[in-house]
Amino acid sequence: MMDGAGGEKTRIERMLREGKLSEGEAQRLYGALDAEQAREEAWRRARGKESRSDRRRIWSLLALFAVFWVVGLAGGWLTFESMRAGSRAMVDQHMAYPVSETAAPGRPIDLSSLDGERSKTMNRIGALSVVVILLLIALVLGGGFLLVYNGLVDGRERVNAAWAQVENVYQRRLDLVPVLIDSVKTYMEHERDTLQALTEARARAIEVGGMLGSRPPQTVEQLHAVQASQGAVKSALARLFAVVESYPDLKASRNFLTLQDQIEGTENRIAAERRSYNELVRRYDARIQKFPGNIVAGQLGFTSKPYFEAETTALKGLKDPFGRRDD
Secondary structure, three states, rough: OHHHHHHHHHHHHHHHOOOOOOOOHHHHHHHHHHHHHHHHHHHHHHHHHHHHHHHHHHHHHHHHHHHHHHHHHHHHHHHHHHHHHHHHHHHHHHHHHOOOOOOOOOOOOOOHHHHHHHHHHHHHHHHHHHHHHHHHHHHHHHHHHHHHHHHHHHHHHHHHHHHHHHHHHHHHHHHHHHHHHHOOOOOOOOHHHHHHHHHHHHHHHHHHHHHOOOOOOOOOHHHHHOOOOHHHHHHHHHHHHHHHOOOHHHOHHHHHHHHHHHHHEEEEHHHHHHHHHHHHHHHHHHHHHHHHHHHHHHHOOOOOOOOOOOOOOOOOOOOOOOOOOOO
8 A cells, every 4th residue: 555655646746747737736636645544554553453452352262261171170170089089988988897707697787877978979979060061061151152252343343444444445535526626627617516516515425424433334324324425426526527528628637637547546446345345244244143143242232234235326227126117
């Protein structure tokens, strides 16, 4: 990204030296590039923090597993030692009361004390076995819960990062609009309505983005508002480029052609980032709907994210599958 920005700056400097750009236009382009670099750097720092947070969660999970295993091994060792102690006690009890060589034939031997010791030993073994089983169940359930939770957190953060990239390319388009207007207004003095519509659409898009802050849209309505405001900017740009066809001098301007190339490249990046965002949202939404993710998501407040939908203008002229006509 830095290499690309460096190449753009070199290109702007060359055009400035050749007189194809004014000082003010060059400064605006520099400002747009610097703003994009700052957003990219902020995004990388945020991703670095998320990676460190993920590593801490993984180490915490491993530590918890280690604790459970130690407790389980300790319980197993205590069970084994209890069994050995019980066996020794029975042997000692038997040795303490040997059968007398002078005992009368057929005289019964009193084994009540031996049976009592055996009963106590079995009770202890049973209790320890229950404890070990409960610990193993807690280990499995706790480990599964943490794995599902960490997966949901990772999916949500990936969606957030993808939205940050969508915002980044949206902002790049908005930053290029004032530069484009400055470069064409001297040629298009009779197209003030077109330029005014583009300015107003940009202002509306900035307003909608400011209401969301840096958070991705949480509802379909919020995403529709963003999509509508950015769609208005795109439509206004399309109208402007259509009007330019009537101005040969403007079409031949190197400055205008450069800006047109940058805007077209930005449109391609917007489409790519939106596809990436939709794919990550699809994976995340599937996770919180499948078992056992739906249980963890419901308890901890993980909610589904909205998708980008096809723009209305992109659907014009397509045949309606239900046989209705497009008005």
